[in-house]
Amino acid sequence: QKEVEQNSGPLSVPEGAIASLNCTYSDRGSQSFFWYRQYSGKSPELIMSIYSNGDKEDGRFTAQLNKASQYVSLLIRDSQPSDSATYLCAVKGDSSNTGKLIFGQGTTLQVKP
Amino acid sequence: GAGVSQSPRYKVAKRGQDVALRCDPISGHVSLFWYQQALGQGPEFLTYFQNEAQLDKSGLPSDRFFAERPEGSVSTLKIQRTQQEDSAVYLCASSLGTSTEAFFGQGTRLTVV
Numbered sequence: 001q002k003e004v005e006q007n008s009g010p011l012s013v014p015e016g017a018i019a020s021l022n023c024t025y026s027d028r029g030s031q032s033f034f035w036y037r038q039y040s041g042k043s044p045e046l047i048m049s050i051y052s053n054g055d056k057e058d059g060r061f062t063a064q065l066n067k068a069s070q071y072v073s074l075l076i077r078d079s080q081p082s083d084s085a086t087y088l089c090a091v092k093g094d095s096s097n098t099g100k101l102i103f104g105q106g107t108t109l110q111v112k113p
Numbered sequence: 114g115a116g117v118s119q120s121p122r123y124k125v126a127k128r129g130q131d132v133a134l135r136c137d138p139i140s141g142h143v144s145l146f147w148y149q150q151a152l153g154q155g156p157e158f159l160t161y162f163q164n165e166a167q168l169d170k171s172g173l174p175s176d177r178f179f180a181e182r183p184e185g186s187v188s189t190l191k192i193q194r195t196q197q198e199d200s201a202v203y204l205c206a207s208s209l210g211t212s213t214e215a216f217f218g219q220g221t222r223l224t225v226v
Contacts, residue, residue, distance in 0.1 A: 008153070032212075043204060043217035044156065088155050098169045099144055099211030103155030 003027060004091050006104035014112050019076040021107050023089030026070065032092040033065055034101065035074045039085045048074060079111045115139075117218035119205050125224045126195045134190045134221045138207030145188050146215060147180055148204040156204055162188060163211075195225045 004025045013019045021035075032051055036044035050056045050063040050072065062075040072091075076083055086108050090101040118137040126132050138145050143164055148156035149172075159178065161169040164185035173180070177196075182188040192199055202222050206215040 004155075006155075043219050045217070046214055049214070090155075097211060098161040098163075099208060099213075099215065100146060100158045100161055100169060100172075101156075101215065102158070103148075105153070105155045 002104070003102045004089055004104040006087075006089050006107045008105055008107060010108040010110050012110045012112060013079050015079060015081060017079050017111075019079045019083065019109055019111070021074040021076075021087050021089075021109065023072045023074075023104055024070055025072070025089075025091045025102075027091065027102075028067075028070065030070075030091045033063070033072045034090040034092070035061075035063060035072075036088040036090060036103075037085045038088055038106065044088055076109075079109075081111050081113050084109055084111045117205055117207050117216055119203075119218035119221050121221060122219060123222050123224075125226060128195060128197060128225055130195050131191065131193045132195055132223065134192075134203050134223070136188045136190070136205030136207075136218060138186065138188070138205070139216060140186075142207035142209055142216075143185075144208045144211055144215070145182060146206045146208075147188070147190050148206065149174075150202045150204055150220070152201075159190070159203075192223075195223075197225050199223060200225045 035048040048063040064073045086106040089104040145162040147159040150156040158172040162182040177193045202220040204220045205218045208215040
């Protein structure tokens with residue numbers, strides 16, 4: 001079992017819809033969770049971080065964390081074609097004092113005009 | 114510079130050749146990470162530096178991989194006797210510390226033929 005799992009997709013949503021991206025992780029001791037966006041041929045870019053259970057909203061993005069279920073999600077409201085990219089879930093474990101991130105394989109999102 | 118700079122952007126190596134990939138982190142960033150990203154996968158951790166000290170090299174796939182950061186700024190990832198399975202994008206990231214956001218460079222795409 002991989003440490004961080006995501007459905008590779010592609011997830012296809014129409015413009016203006018809500019896109020829901022999901023991620024599960026195996027290390028119960030994990031404390032920090034991140035969503036990165038990666039456009040084709042580009043480097044990952046941090047869009048959300050979340051550290052405690054519940055929801056965290058930033059503009060059109062909402063991250064949700066449920067540590068009991070070891071589950072993280074990202075909601076994108078009013079999806080735009082420019083949101084089309086691969087979304088990477090990343091986890092930083094409390095056993096790692098280095099700050100290294102464990103990434104999922106990424107979910108490809110396609111927003112159709 | 115304003116961001117993490119990596120060079121070269123693209124490298125084609127014949128099987129068996131040695132390659133050196135360079136990372137110039139954001140000025141003042143203490144932490145530096147190397148990741149390997151295979152096509153269609155998320156980045157995988159290779160190694161971590163805190164200033165000039167290599168504190169974690171658990172992700173290096175074989176003893177053909179070697180990284181250094183002698184003066185605590187620029188880092189070089191060296192791969193000896195390259196193999197086809199080494200073909201990937203090599204990403205460098207830096208951060209102020211272990212609990213702060215990591216910024217990624219554009220990566221070096223290595224193709225071994």
